[in-house]
Amino acid sequence: MAERVAVVGIGQTKYTATRGDVSLPGLLREAAFRALEDAHMTFDDIDCVVVGKAPDFFEGVMVPEYSLVSALGAVGKPIFRVHTAGSVSGSTAIVASQLVEGGIHGTVLTIGWEMQSCSEAMWALSVTMPFQQQLVAGAGGYFAPYIRQYIARSGAPDDTGILVALKDRQNALLNPYAHLHEHDITYESVRDSIMLWDPIRYSETCPSSDGAFAMVMTNEAGGDAAAAEGRQPAWIHATAMRSEPALAAGRDQVSPQAGKDCAASVFKQAGITNPRKEIDVAEVYVPFSWYEPMWLENLGFAEEGTGWQLTHDGVTARDGDLPFNPSGGVLSSNPIGASGMIRFGEAALQVRGMAGDRQIDGARKALGHAYGGAAQFYSMWVVGSDKP
Amino acid sequence: MSDSAPIELPEGLWSQPAVDTSAVDSITDVESVQLITTPAKFVYDYTPGVARTRFLRAIEQKRLVGQRCPETQKVYIPPAGVSPVSGLPTLEEVELGLDGTVVSYCIVNLDFTGNAQEIPYVSALILVDGSDIPIYGLVREIAPEDVHFGLRLKSVWVEPEEMTTSFENIKWWAPNGEPDVPKSELADYV
Amino acid sequence: MRDVAIIATAQSKHVRAASTLNEVELIQPVIHEAIEQSGIGRHDFDFTCSGSSDYLAGQPFSFVMTLDAVAAWPPIAESHVEMDGAWALYEAWVKIQTGQADTALVYSYGKSSPGDLPRVLSRMMDPYYEAPLWPTSIDFAALQARVAIADGVTSEAQMAEIANRSRNAAASNPFAQLTSSPEVADLLSSEYLAEPLRKHDCAPITDGGVAVILAAGDKAREHCTRPAWIRGIDHRADGHHINFRNLCVAPSIGIAAEKAGVGMGPVEVAELHACFTHQEPIIKAALGLDESTVVNPSGGPLAANPMMAAGLIRLVEVANRIHSGEVSRGVAHATGGHALQHNLVAVLEGEG
CATH class of the missing domain: 3.40.47.10 (Thiolase/Chalcone synthase)
Incomplete structure (x- = not known):
């Protein structure tokens, strides 16, 4: 009953603080056309469009997909909008894949996007209400205490976060689409950047970006046809989503159960028993550098309390045996509503052998990961060069 | 149409789709528009709900109240009316203390609140006495580098005449001089 | 395609302003009534999906707080759409089609009372050409009504009959907000709100929620006598x-x-x-x-x-x-x- 699903087209925009030269529809069309061109298709070949983005307040447009219907070639077609907080465009890619997997559509276009320059994200996220507890320090202030707790629990060296930021920003230099291209970055420049939310330094936080990411997914016949023409598809081996409440007493926010369950589910479905060995490359949602060691443990790549050792040993570097975020990751580009799909799509580019200078040699199985809310919403997929 | 520098794109992998822009290019007699501003302002009358109303009425009287999950017995502050673990209404109200314990924190070096905090300041996760879930709060009257896990705090309130139905009644939290709570007793609260 | 059925449903009593309840307090009893009706344990759903709108609630990520009502612990497979709950049901139906779920909990809710609904809905318009003009949802509907009347699709008299029939029919609906209507002639003599629309031509502004349980095949037959x-x-x-x-x-x-x-x-x-x-x-x-x-x-x-x-x-x-x-x-x-x-x-x- 379940249809195999192939990613046969991928397109993305250059990420920048302010695009300025394109409208909302223009931004989405740029990514969409590139994905279609990659797939050797036009809008006529698309049965359904699935979009995802962060809260509507970010652009000040309520359900913006309705005014995008014509621009996305979706008149007379289904258009679907997903909203699951920061994990949204990972979830969006999963919903799109399931429309093919469930046999409802043959070919689906999915797009994640954000135009953060349209408004002040910090404002959009902080509508004040007298009955809510004060969060006196913005988004970083929410997560920093949990990072401090991770450091205390694991005994990780203070500079673990610096190493992650340095690696991801250097990886970004190989990704022409990345927002931040810091050619002069050094260990010292990260270390000496302002300590915003101790233990998080400025250079260990993600930027705020404009950008869009699009993928074309087809059924098995479509994937086979692309492969026959020499265009390597990324085959979806497994997808999973998990959620847990934001404020549940006893909830571990350092290594949330939903993340553990989601990883266990996606690996099990993909037939993976030893993720550290079997995953060749991972694109993981790391908005603050310390989340790399935290997710290494949460995803089951490392024993609890030892994730930082992999970072220090260079395991997650481009030339390590488990490269994390060769694209430069969220730390280098963060159009919020696209950031999840970028992880999923960069994983797909790797197993298609189409990641350009950031390609990891021999990548045949990759993990895409996104999370959101109060570290409570998770979406993940495993893609491979070979059919599942 | 834009007069900003063209965006660098990788060569060879993808090209821009062929779009006939001749009509746009022929517009030479007007300046390009890169930004339009549409101010939008909405006023919402939020409903705190039954549980939060009780909480706000209490905080107006310098009291902190939580609500207990009927299944797990955990006490929630601020109560939202439903236990997120059982999905059941939290009907039993629990009087909490006005002191608490630091379960984690960060030191902030930028003013995110826009009201000129002393920099640096400490934002902490504070477990209010009698509750089972920490809340965020500002910690003052102590050097940031001296804040630590297990530090005991008292809540510092606005003047009686300034008291309203708001969390803002608590100005900040400050050390209460009691001995630290051992880390092992706080393990379940982060 | 797998056979999928609606096996249980629940709604709130719909009102102009549920001014004592917050969103989670509004939807929690509705969700639990549907769950109980289905006879499936509240931790036993394979998938959960909801629909809501941040612009209605006036806060970003407004769906996060209503997740509290579904007992998402241990963690659950869950998703949310920024659309009407009908599309949340659609996503759940798709999930069941993939074989990854046999049962699903679907819910959606909206409290329109906190904001100025017709103006809030103007933010749905194209942000470049239409939204800056602040057309309300009623203005926009009136444009449609005007051309519909001009083209002979309907008439003001037929519209009044529809309003009268609908609200009188609601007398037997225990959840309805408006449950009676004046006579058609009286409706037609009332003032225009946005010509050609009169007040009776417009849906009321309502706070309320709904929950649905879906199940596939034998699971549906097991939990419902007539799915x-x-x-x-x-x-x-x-x-x-x-x-x-x-x-x-x-x-x-x-x-x-x-x-x-x-x-x-x-x-x-x-x-x-x-x-x-x-x-x-x-x-x-x-x-x-x-x-x-x-x-x-x-x-x-x-x-x-x-x-x-x-x-x-x-x-x-x-x-x-x-x-x-x-x-x-x-x-x-x-x-x-x-x-x-x-x-x-x-x-x-x-x-x-």
Whole structure:
């Protein structure tokens, strides 16, 4: 009953603080056309469009997909909008894949996007209400205490976060689409950047970006046809989503159960028993550098309390045996509503052998990961060069 | 149409789709528009709900109240009316203390609140006495580098005449001089 | 396709302003009533999906707080759409089609009372050309009504009859907000709100929520004596800019109706998401319904219109009539956007 699903087209925009030269529809069309061109298709070949983005307040447009219907070639077609907080465009890619997997559509276009320059994200996220507890320090202030707790629990060296930021920003230099291209970055420049939310330094936080990411997914016949023409598809081996409440007493926010369950589910479905060995490359949602060691443990790549050792040993570097975020990751580009799909799509580019200078040699199985809310919403997929 | 520098794109992998822009290019007699501003302002009358109303009425009287999950017995502050673990209404109200314990924190070096905090300041996760879930709060009257896990705090309130139905009644939290709570007793609260 | 059915439903009592309850307090009893009706344990659903709107709630990530109501612990497979709950049901139906779930909990809710709804809805318009003009949802509907009348699709008299019929029908709907109507002649002598629309032509502003339990195949039969099987379901969009659209017709409804198989059998009952009286004949025509179909026996959105829930309620009202044995085959329609831009059509059937 379940249809195999192939990613046969991928397109993305250059990420920048302010695009300025394109409208909302223009931004989405740029990514969409590139994905279609990659797939050797036009809008006529698309049965359904699935979009995802962060809260509507970010652009000040309520359900913006309705005014995008014509621009996305979706008149007379289904258009679907997903909203699951920061994990949204990972979830969006999963919903799109399931429309093919469930046999409802043959070919689906999915797009994640954000135009953060349209408004002040910090404002959009902080509508004040007298009955809510004060969060006196913005988004970083929410997560920093949990990072401090991770450091205390694991005994990780203070500079673990610096190493992650340095690696991801250097990886970004190989990704022409990345927002931040810091050619002069050094260990010292990260270390000496302002300590915003101790233990998080400025250079260990993600930027705020404009950008869009699009993928074309087809059924098995479509994937086979692309492969026959020499265009390597990324085959979806497994997808999973998990959620847990934001404020549940006893909830571990350092290594949330939903993340553990989601990883266990996606690996099990993909037939993976030893993720550290079997995953060749991972694109993981790391908005603050310390989340790399935290997710290494949460995803089951490392024993609890030892994730930082992999970072220090260079395991997650481009030339390590488990490269994390060769694209430069969220730390280098963060159009919020696209950031999840970028992880999923960069994983797909790797197993298609189409990641350009950031390609990891021999990548045949990759993990895409996104999370959101109060570290409570998770979406993940495993893609491979070979059919599942 | 834009007069900003063209965006660098990788060569060879993808090209821009062929779009006939001749009509746009022929517009030479007007300046390009890169930004339009549409101010939008909405006023919402939020409903705190039954549980939060009780909480706000209490905080107006310098009291902190939580609500207990009927299944797990955990006490929630601020109560939202439903236990997120059982999905059941939290009907039993629990009087909490006005002191608490630091379960984690960060030191902030930028003013995110826009009201000129002393920099640096400490934002902490504070477990209010009698509750089972920490809340965020500002910690003052102590050097940031001296804040630590297990530090005991008292809540510092606005003047009686300034008291309203708001969390803002608590100005900040400050050390209460009691001995630290051992880390092992706080393990379940982060 | 797997056979999937609506096996349990619940709604709130819909009101103008649920001013004592917050969103989670509003939806929690509704969710739990549907769960209890289904006989499935509250931790035992394979998938959960909800629909709501940040702009209605006036806060970002507003769905996060209502997740508290579903007991998402241990963690659950869950998703959310920024659309009417009918599309949350659609996503759950897709999930069941993949074989990854046999049961699903679907809910949606909207509290329109905190904000100025007609103005809030103006933010749905194209942000470059239309939204800066601040057209309200009523202004926009009036434009559609004007062309519909001009083209002979409807008349002010027919619109008043639809309003009168709908609200009187709601007398038997315990959840409805408006449950009676003045005589047609009196309606027609009332003032215009936005000519040609009068107050009675517009759905009320409502706070409310709805929950639905879906199950596949034998699981549905095990938990429901007469499941309401989803025989067909499809959704389509039309363009946005009104100058590109003929507002007298809704082509996307026609496509969705054909894909869902509306014409494959008699339609005994139809619940239509017509928030304005003039939209009912447009939707009926697009669905290909004739006078043999009973339309909106619940009173429809004209009797209660909780945003983000009113579409899913249409499926619920048809399903309830199948559960009770009152009808064997019915059609539900849900809409999103302005002037019937995005439409979902579902065909529900009982067995035997």
